Amino acid sequence: MVNVRLGKSEIVVNKNGFGALPIQRVPMKESIKIIQKAYQGGINYYDTARAYTDSKKKLGIALNNVRDKVVIASKTRALNVEDFWKDLNQSLKELQTDYIDLYQFHNPPFVPKLNDNTGLYEAMIEAKEKGFIKHIGITFHKLNLADEAINSGLYETLQFPFSYLSGKEDLNIIKSCKKEDIGFIAMKAFSGGLITNGYASFGFMEKYDNVLPIWGIQKEKELDEALNNLKSPVKLNKKLIEDINNDKKDLIGEFCRGCGYCSPCSVDIKIFMCARMSLFLRRFPPELYLTEDNQKMMKQIEECTHCNKCKERCPYELDIPTLLKENYEDYKNIIAGKTKVSYVKE
Known part of the structure; x- marks a missing residue:
């Protein structure tokens, strides 16, 4: 010990x-x-x-x-x-x-x-x-x-x-x-x-x-x-x-750590989940994140007013509105079959 x-x-x-x-x-x-x-x-x-x-x-x-x-x-x-x-x-x-x-x-x-x-x-x-x-x-x-x-x-x-x-x-x-x-x-x-x-x-x-x-x-x-x-x-x-x-190749750089300090969102976007969705889909069984409830959660990103309050509160100084947009586009492409993801259990 x-x-x-x-x-x-x-x-x-x-x-x-x-x-x-x-x-x-x-x-x-x-x-x-x-x-x-x-x-x-x-x-x-x-x-x-x-x-x-x-x-x-x-x-x-x-x-x-x-x-x-x-x-x-x-x-x-x-x-x-x-x-x-x-x-x-x-x-x-x-x-x-x-x-x-x-x-x-x-x-x-x-x-x-x-x-x-x-x-x-x-x-x-x-x-x-x-x-x-x-x-x-x-x-x-x-x-x-x-x-x-x-x-x-x-x-x-x-x-x-x-x-x-x-x-x-x-x-x-x-x-x-x-x-x-x-x-x-x-x-x-x-x-x-x-x-x-x-x-x-x-x-x-x-x-x-x-x-x-x-x-x-x-x-x-x-x-x-x-x-x-x-x-x-x-x-x-x-x-x-x-x-x-x-x-390190996959994760170092502009990614959300899920600390939650960006919240609350004025239009109830679940930022700490939505901003990491692309990573979740590639690091865990993707079917866990392609449910109807998660699709509704991701669609809420469309309501973003770009007030930038989340960006101001982020301790890692991430461009959260852009990160949300990129994750949403990726998510839609996966749903539509335009992007393929696979998960290999360690």
Whole structure:
């Protein structure tokens, strides 16, 4: 079993974090079973957020009896002190705990700092002094804000997207965190579900001793892969490196990661699905995405008003209206039989 130390926080956990965002989509009984199986298998880091609907309740029920044996990390999107305390108190209640090990600002539009007139960082300090939280972290999707947070010296951890599709600038963030003794937590390790080769991802993460990947887990099969990696960490071999290089050819560049920050859409386009449809059709059994419901969902793209609000909110600065249009044209061509797609199960 491989452990990772989260920088100056001195939190030490095994190198397989449990990402609780996907269990929002799983019934309560099944969720509790998955979480408890994760704990019994050795996973001791659990990531959630105030925004992840009922995931905190599920974690609270599942881990209540072993609270002192796990690390729970949560987040707040609050941009004022009043909402900060509301979020924290609600999270403590739902998690059935007196404290949260790591509390993070959740992708704010700026880096909260001391004396910045928002009072947010001061609220974090107060919460820590009162024992409601143990450590202070922050999450971002934008490189410039991540750099600013690192250089501020105020944060014990940084959570940032990182996978084998990441570029040199992302790797520099990891190096900066190591230099400043800031724990690095890797979100989007499967790039929003588009990376389907779990073992290649596991092997890639093993190269970075200061990185804690959190795997978004929804199904027991996904958990089993993570537990297998925990017991016997995957090492990259020639075949896995070849798989990674093939994925890079397909996915590096202008593609939607499915973070959802572009939403809501004023005409109810499901952007995070529609903007990735071409990739879904080529990386998964296409019949899953050619249903009548999905055809209606894609047709909604015709209602786009090109207000560009989604484009302004995208942390990856994608031209979302253009991306939607391209995916819709591709989808129509596949429906009409003009474009052929095939899926080969790995």
